[in-house]
Amino acid sequence: MDFNDTPAEAAFRAEARSWLAAHAPAHEMPVGIKLEDTDEAARGRAWMRELFDGEWSGLTFPKALGGRGLSGVEAVIFAEEEGKYNLPKGPFTSIGTGMALPVIAKHGTEEQRRTFIEPTLKGEITWCQLFSEPAAGSDLAALRTKAVRADDDSGDWIVNGQKVWSSWAHLTDWGILVVRTDTAVPKHKGLTFFVVDMKTPGIETRPIRQISGMSEFNETFLTDVRIPDANRIGAVGEGWACCMTVLMGERLGSGAHRSGVEPILDLAARTPAEDGATMLDDKAVRLALADALAEEQGERFFQARLRTMVSRGENPGALAGMIKLAYATRQQRVLGLGMELQGLSSIAADPADSFTPDLQYDYIYSTVMRIAGGADEVLRNQIAERVLGMPGEIRMDKDVPFDRLK
Known part of the structure; x- marks a missing residue:
């Protein structure tokens, strides 16, 4: 090739x-x-x-x-x-372009496409993701936020529940929301997907203080939130398929915008070592960076191939998880190497140093990427089962109605 x-x-x-x-x-x-x-x-x-x-x-x-x-x-x-x-x-823009728009384009109506796609591309509408819950993170299908039909024959839905890790929910205009609409079927089959105006009465966001000092994430509480049926994406009960479209876009876009290795290469080249050399002259450092750069380049080409599949109407499925898994593990490893190259200055940076604070922040944030958008362990299971054809893990809840689960 x-x-x-x-x-x-x-x-x-x-x-x-x-x-x-x-x-x-x-x-x-x-x-x-x-x-x-x-x-x-x-x-x-x-x-x-x-x-x-x-x-x-x-x-x-x-x-x-x-x-x-x-x-x-x-x-x-x-x-x-x-x-x-x-x-x-960041997520403020990418959730809209990389998650909301793909699911609306694939599962939405023509009216929904006309309403949301162009305004989102213009920056007039921004989005957050209302998926994870306190008891439904890696196992998203275990979510308990519930939607029932309003009893006034309007066709509207009344939603009650809690979401968590909602990036930028306190500032965005709309949210992509998955809820449970049927508890009498297995957990993956009773879900329905909506878009919701974040100014709707009954929606409350509470920022979460992060280890980085920022508050990009939120808890989001939904209390008797009324959502018109016109805001439903896809059919009732089709929520899991919509979620997979969203997550494929999220995973396929991981690390797409800039190299994570090249800044650390530059850092090694300007960090002094013994005898007037630089840290890039150290064989162990060169080997680690060469390995990471080769992996990054391979991922970039593989990512281009999968994006081409999507543009042809094909579904990469679990292959998209390989992109996210490789990116998240490599990013944490490379940023950790960058911290080591800095030595003590990576902990207490010179006030005039503008590079190290960003490195510190990215290193702390890299731990999030091992979980967000699919934890490493979950992705490995999906790749093993759906790409490599290995036997699946034993699941005691596979065909059990949700309301009968313990």
């Missing part, structure tokens, strides 16, 4: 590079400074609007829905070039 750009891809890359050079620097985030979340959110919206106005958002979406109708390979090329800039591209 030839991983070099074709002439057409090279021309597209040059076009993307030129446009980004003219527009991205004005939107870059300051290095070593953590902004207030409202400021970061405003910057994220502004960058999304810049992308839309320049016709660089929703590259794989049909033109009729505000996109450009391009291939997955072209989307990967643009992500690579965009990743060279420190842009406001």
Whole structure:
């Protein structure tokens, strides 16, 4: 397989590079400074609007829905070039473009696509994910947040329950929500998927103080929240299939925007060692970084292949979990090496050092990625069973109605 750009891809890359050079620097985030979340959110919206106005958002979406109708390979090329800039591209924007829009595009109605896709690409609508619960994390299908039909013949749904780890829920406009609508069937079959306006009465978000000092995550409480049936995505009971579409997009997008190894290579090259050498001259350091860089490049090519499958209407399934698993484990390993290269200064950085605070933050946050979007152990099980064809784990709850589970 030839991983070099074709002439057409090279021309597209040059076009993307030129446009980004003219527009991205004005939107870059300051290095070593953590902004207030409202400021970061405003910057994220502004960058999304810049992308839309320049016709660089929703590259794989049909033109009729505000996109450009391009291939997955072209989307990967643009992500690579965009990743060279420190842009406001965190969960505040990616949950909408990488999770909400794929599920709406695949399972939603034409009216829902018209309502949500273009405004999201413009940054006018931002999204959070209302999936995990205190008793349903890695085992998402164990969720207990419940929706029942309103008794006034309106067709609306009344939702009660609690979600947790809801990134940016305190600032976003809409949420993608999965709830239980039938307890008399096995747990994976009784779920239904909705989009919900986060300003709906009965929704309360409470920020969670993180070890990093930030509060990007929230607990979200839903008390008698009324959701119109028009906000249901897919059929009643089709919630698990919708969730898989969301999670495939999340896992397939892991680490897509910028290299995690190259900054540590640069750090090793400028960190002094003995005899006037640098840490990059250390054989053990070079071996560790070479191994990580080779893995990252291999993942990038594999990711391009899977994105091409999606653009053709194919479903990568558990293959997408391989991207996320490889990225999360490598990121923590490489950032840990970066901390070791810094020595004591990685703990107590010089006030003039703008690089180390970001390294510290990323290292702390890397532990989250071993759980968010699918814990390592869950992904390994899925890959073993669905990719390698190995025997599945014994499941005592497989065909048991949810209301009979202990």
